[in-house]
Amino acid sequence: xxxxxxxxxxxxxxxxYEDWGNGKPVVFIHxxxxxxxxxxxxxxxxxxxxxxxxxxDRRGFGxxxxxxxxxxxxxxxxxxxxxxxxxxxxEVTLVGFSMGGGEIARYFGLHGSERISKVVLISSILxxxxxxxxxxDGIDKEFFDxxxxxxxxxxxxxxxxxxKHFFGVSMVSHPVSQAYLQWNHTLASLGSAKATxxxxxxxxxxxxxxxxxKIDVPTLIIHGDSDKTVPIQSSSDQTARMLTSAKYxxxxxxxxxxxxxxxKRLNEDLLSFVR
Numbered sequence: 001x002x003x004x005x006x007x008x009x010x011x012x013x014x015x016x017y018e019d020w021g022n023g024k025p026v027v028f029i030h031x032x033x034x035x036x037x038x039x040x041x042x043x044x045x046x047x048x049x050x051x052x053x054x055x056x057d058r059r060g061f062g063x064x065x066x067x068x069x070x071x072x073x074x075x076x077x078x079x080x081x082x083x084x085x086x087x088x089x090x091e092v093t094l095v096g097f098s099m100g101g102g103e104i105a106r107y108f109g110l111h112g113s114e115r116i117s118k119v120v121l122i123s124s125i126l127x128x129x130x131x132x133x134x135x136x137d138g139i140d141k142e143f144f145d146x147x148x149x150x151x152x153x154x155x156x157x158x159x160x161x162x163x164k165h166f167f168g169v170s171m172v173s174h175p176v177s178q179a180y181l182q183w184n185h186t187l188a189s190l191g192s193a194k195a196t197x198x199x200x201x202x203x204x205x206x207x208x209x210x211x212x213x214k215i216d217v218p219t220l221i222i223h224g225d226s227d228k229t230v231p232i233q234s235s236s237d238q239t240a241r242m243l244t245s246a247k248y249x250x251x252x253x254x255x256x257x258x259x260x261x262x263x264k265r266l267n268e269d270l271l272s273f274v275r
Contacts, residue, residue, distance in 0.1 A: 006082035011070030016063035017056035021047025028055040029100030035062030041263040060195020071198035077106035091117040099203040109211030144204040168255030219246035224254025
């Protein structure tokens with residue numbers, strides 16, 4: 001197995017990664033509370049079209065180290081930098097899903113656009129999820145407090161319910177199979193309890209509005225307008241208004257987990273943008 005040792009923080013970690021294909025490098029950053037394996041249908045398709053795909057597990061999840069600390073975005077952006085530096089990647093397209101959009105924004109805020117040529121934000125939590133006096137379109141803190149309590153009380157039960165909302169499953173809508181839901185639940189269960197709790201706090205309370213101003217490369221924003229996990233009005237609608245030069249594609253009727261439910265369309269959009 002392949003690992004990168006991240007030394008760019010006060011909390012070192014070994015980051016597991018996969019590196020498939022040849023061509024223009026694309027680094028995939030997974031969402032919470034999953035692992036790099038959520039990108040299966042991108043990692044097995046894009047390399048067929050001359051794209052080099054690198055995907056790593058965020059610290060605390062998948063096969064990466066699970067330290068007690070280090071789940072703030074400064075540290076997580078340092079981990080991303082370690083991946084880019086260790087593999088000496090240049091002219092990279094960064095693809096961040098949900099929480100992964102935060103790593104990208106904070107990377108630009110701390111390290112600039114060196115090594116980066118393009119950015120893709122999918123179902124991203126940017127620019128700032130928490131509702132405050134100067135962020136009236138955010139989500140009430142009570143919602144995140146309740147979520148934190150549920151994770152602490154019964155993480156397995158929370159993850160099962162969360163997974164259904166994630167893919168838009170309801171009494172009348174079944175966009176994914178029960179087997180896929182169970183697999184998704186397994187990926188989420190492999191994350192450490194501490195990382196799951198701390199990362200939820202980080203993505204819900206971190207303000208990326210100043211970081212976004214430093215994104216100075218071509219950017220593609222994709223979000224589903226039926227996303228119940230990260231509502232589009234509180235996230236990508238706001239980001240698109242900040243990044244006026246970005247290309248913004250709204251997937252009508254798509255849930256949060258559109259990397260699977262809309263995988264064929266997403267792969268086409270990614271290939272078109274990368275190439």
